[in-house]
Amino acid sequence: MTLALVQDDAKLTEAARMASPLAVRGLTVSYGQTPAIFSVDVTVRAGAMTAIVGPNGAGKSTLLKAALGVITPLAGTVAMLGQPLDRMRDRIAYVPQRASVDWDFPTRVIDVVLMGMYRQLGLLGRVRATHRAQAMACLDRVGMTDFATRQIGQLSGGQQQRVFLARALAQEADLYVLDEPFAGVDAATEKAIIAVLKSLRDAGRTVVAVHHDLATVPDYFDDVVLLNTQVVAAGPVAHVFTEDNLQATYGGRLTTARADPESVAG
């Protein structure tokens, strides 16, 4: 009887993995000697907004990067709808940390958004009026049309983050993966970004974001993954986002973590 139950459970998780737009199993990444993340299993629910939460150095960004193949993991598998990720690239949009790029790069806002359409354009395809219109529509969704011809270094941090989101929108993906989308942005931008992300979710897309501000997790997200090198707990916010689980994730550092939403390490 117990055995049957266990099998049932295994079948259920397997089914959940096949339906998941991002199913990670046994993912381990190490920088040097100590693992940054160790044997992480995450099954992201389709059509939901999932927050990845944890203290500084917990491996949140590392988890995203390894899941998307931006860095090479030591071990583990990643699948989208049961398929290897490389076959699903055009259905995934990744928004890296804003601080990870050189904003002095000689390019305009509209050109950055057009980068999101690389898979349509290909190596040598010409940028036509329809592509430009599509890019402008993406800028419009984040309220940045007035800045289309600005050099990207002339934008504020919040505006830069909106441009990154517009570039992801241009990819017309099914899965949106964002690394610290609210780090160092103004309140208006945070509102604008969360509105766009919720509209994506309402259109049936899946959103996964590394998030720092514990106070807004229940407001913004449906599911949460509590990470500290390993997964401490994962599931719907209502069940998982408890004081006990947070204490287990942050240890004694919970108060400091709450007071320090600015940090970009992880």
Add this chain to the structure above:
Amino acid sequence: MMGAEFVALSLPPILIGICVAVACALPGNFLLLRRQALIGDAISHVVLPGIVVAFLVTGAVATGPMLIGAAGAAIAAVVVIDVIRRLGRIESGAAMGVVFTAMFAAGVLLLERSDTSNVHLDVEHALFGNLESLIWLDATGWASLLDPAALAGLPVELPRMALALLVVALFLFVFWRPLAMSTFDEGFARGMGLRTGPLGLALVVVSAIAAVAAFDAVGSIIVIAMFICPAAAARMMTNRLGRQVAWSAGFAALSAIVGYVLAGYGPLWVGASASVSAAGMIATVSGLILALAAIAGPHRKAVQ
């Protein structure tokens, strides 16, 4: 000056100079934006041991083996730099600095210990090349440009350098988008499935092709200057990548022409008798252009 003498004595070196300058300046834009500008410096230094080893193996100063030796050394250096950077976890500038100085020094020692006294192979040649000697004796005037028999006597460096320029330009044209994307935001490019590792290596290899082809004709001074100065000056002229690359090509060609003419005739104008090194003058002119752009360019970075 505009007649037969110009076509025979000045036109080929000027054209070779332009090809060298533009071939190095084009990839220089991307190297600069990737904070890898020193790689041009590195490559042009490490080719020395490659050339010496090729000479020791074949016993002759033949172009083919020398280019192979130089290319081999360049590739070895690129790999060693990458290994040191990854294993030692140090900044790439430091890794390059260590590798290219060590390999250049090894080249100098090899050169000193081997019997190269009777061939044209020395450190000075490696630095400055010999642009002025690349003359076209078969030319009798502008009409020679249409004469196949005369064209066959063109210095071999010209078609070789033109080919290198073509390879560089084609590479940048075809891979423009992935290069721009991975240079600006490597994480995003990888998330899209672009193989940024091989692409970055291809950029370095293409730069090495330009540097090695140029090295033989003009030495390493021009190569080092052209990988950095035109692109750095162009960055201050515009905020768009395509225009920056166009500006850098213009600056490079201008440096080659003005530098060659100044080296050949400048000393005469000020009353001196002998001309000065064209390679040195071209590199100097490119430095002056950079200085002008830094003073007056419209898109200088604000001082913080």
